[in-house]
Amino acid sequence: MSSLPLIPLAEAAVFTLGCAGIQALRNHAVRLTQVLVVMVFVAVLAIAFAMTPDDELNAAANATAAGDTGMPPTFALP
Numbered sequence: 778m779s780s781l782p783l784i785p786l787a788e789a790a791v792f793t794l795g796c797a798g799i800q801a802l803r804n805h806a807v808r809l810t811q812v813l814v815v816m817v818f819v820a821v822l823a824i825a826f827a828m829t830p831d832d833e834l835n836a837a838a839n840a841t842a843a844g845d846t847g848m849p850p851t852f853a854l855p
Contacts, residue, residue: 802809 799809
């Protein structure tokens with residue numbers, strides 16, 4: 778007896794629940810559209826972050842920790 782592949786099963790369950798949720802909220806189309814747009818935006822940001830090489834993230838973190846924000850200095854007028 779072989780075990781069930783869990784990742785495809787989880788993907789199918791999430792897809793089915795998503796479809797059921799969209800179907801249940803079809804009377805609130807404007808709000809549903811806004812939520813879906815935000816979810817797509819978050820997914821794109823997560824994918825972009827995941828694809829960013831580690832050396833670029835480390836360089837940005839080290840520069841920020843050293844006080845270099847990458848912005849030109851601002852001067853207060855007397």
